[in-house]
Amino acid sequence: MIVVMKAGASEEKLTKILEEIEGIGYRPHLMRGVERNVVGCLGDERGKKDLEKLAVLPGVEKIVPILSSYKLAGKDLNPKPITVKINDLCSFGPNSFCVIAGPCSVESEEQLIEIAKSIKASGAHALRGGAFKPRSSTYSFQGMGEEGLKILAKAREETGLAVVTELIDHNDLDLITKYADVIQIGARNMQNFPLLKTVGKTKMPVLLKRGMSATIEELLLSAEYILAEGNPNVILCERGIRTFETSTRNTLDLNAVPALRARTNLPVIIDPSHGTGVWKYVNPMARASTAVGADGLIIEVHNTPECAMSDGGQSLKFDTFAELVSDVKKIALAIDRKYGV
Numbered sequence: 001m002i003v004v005m006k007a008g009a010s011e012e013k014l015t016k017i018l019e020e021i022e023g024i025g026y027r028p029h030l031m032r033g034v035e036r037n038v039v040g041c042l043g044d045e046r047g048k049k050d051l052e053k054l055a056v057l058p059g060v061e062k063i064v065p066i067l068s069s070y071k072l073a074g075k076d077l078n079p080k081p082i083t084v085k086i087n088d089l090c091s092f093g094p095n096s097f098c099v100i101a102g103p104c105s106v107e108s109e110e111q112l113i114e115i116a117k118s119i120k121a122s123g124a125h126a127l128r129g130g131a132f133k134p135r136s137s138t139y140s141f142q143g144m145g146e147e148g149l150k151i152l153a154k155a156r157e158e159t160g161l162a163v164v165t166e167l168i169d170h171n172d173l174d175l176i177t178k179y180a181d182v183i184q185i186g187a188r189n190m191q192n193f194p195l196l197k198t199v200g201k202t203k204m205p206v207l208l209k210r211g212m213s214a215t216i217e218e219l220l221l222s223a224e225y226i227l228a229e230g231n232p233n234v235i236l237c238e239r240g241i242r243t244f245e246t247s248t249r250n251t252l253d254l255n256a257v258p259a260l261r262a263r264t265n266l267p268v269i270i271d272p273s274h275g276t277g278v279w280k281y282v283n284p285m286a287r288a289s290t291a292v293g294a295d296g297l298i299i300e301v302h303n304t305p306e307c308a309m310s311d312g313g314q315s316l317k318f319d320t321f322a323e324l325v326s327d328v329k330k331i332a333l334a335i336d337r338k339y340g341v
């Protein structure tokens with residue numbers, strides 16, 4: 001339910017309403033507007049009848065139901081597009097188009113610094129790199145751990161690029177928040193609800209990737225877990241879903257952009273690297289992602305993809321990444337979108 005306050009209703013009346021909402025067992029979520037305030041009531045359906053009774057209290061204009069089950073991720077409470085700011089170089093929202101790039105995994109200091117410098121020179125806005133890798137096989141490279149995080153922080157120092165890295169275990173949260181700027185929750189953990197609650201308790205921007213067999217509705221319900229804990233900084237990421245098609249690693253679902261736009265005001269970015277699994281297909285799908293109105297991209301780039309410890313086959317080299325940036329810049333311009341912040 002949403003309590004819409006009358007225009008100009010006093011702070012005293014508002015405080016009273018907030019208390020009443022809590023008294024009924026709901027969590028009030030206050031959204032201050034220029035003319036009027038609205039309060040979302042977060043909780044289950046059981047007390048709905050009691051909430052409706054608040055309509056008679058002074059200062060209340062009306063009580064309206066929230067139709068979606070993702071109250072905070074949906075548009076009822078947040079009608080305006082949300083911008084998640086990372087730093088002065090990088091931001092995800094309607095007024096910018098930013099690109100995160102870097103290797104799948106951090107492999108060495110030499111490798112990461114070289115990649116960071118190159119992608120920065122080509123026009124990337126943030127650096128990605130996994131220090132904790134969720135691998136299908138337990139025998140595959142699992143990431144460098146804290147050592148990898150230190151290298152990422154060093155690359156940030158040298159280039160000014162914000163650092164995006166994946167959290168797979170809640171025990172590593174303090175480490176990740178110490179070294180990174182954005183916490184990535186990977187496809188395999190999209191429905192790891194305790195992990196979502198853990199990152200929801202921080203104020204760090206969270207890049208939430210769509211699960212490989214998750215619906216749009218499930219992606220938004222997962223975002224809601226983070227938002228409901230008090231962290232408003234969620235960026236959604238489409239990274240391809242599993243279908244019957246085997247000629248690509250995944251099927252990049254670009255329907256997700258308009259479908260998400262219709263349901264949420266959270267920013268949406270696209271990962272054509274995991275979405276295709278084939279480096280040659282990354283540029284065309286990055287161009288399509290830009291044209292369809294995504295708020296940004298995340299792209300795997302490696303100095304020597306043929307030697308990469310993970311995802312080399314879908315990683316761009318420095319020259320093909322530079323070409324990608326130049327191509328998406330033109331498309332961003334054509335649809336009146338600013339490249340960068």
Ligand code: PEP
Pocket residue numbers: 104130134185186187188209239274
């Ligand atoms: C990654 O970004 O390297 C990764 C593991 O992505 P996803 O969770 O989308 O598979």
Ligand code: MN
Pocket residue numbers: 104105274300310311
């Ligand atoms: Mn990868």
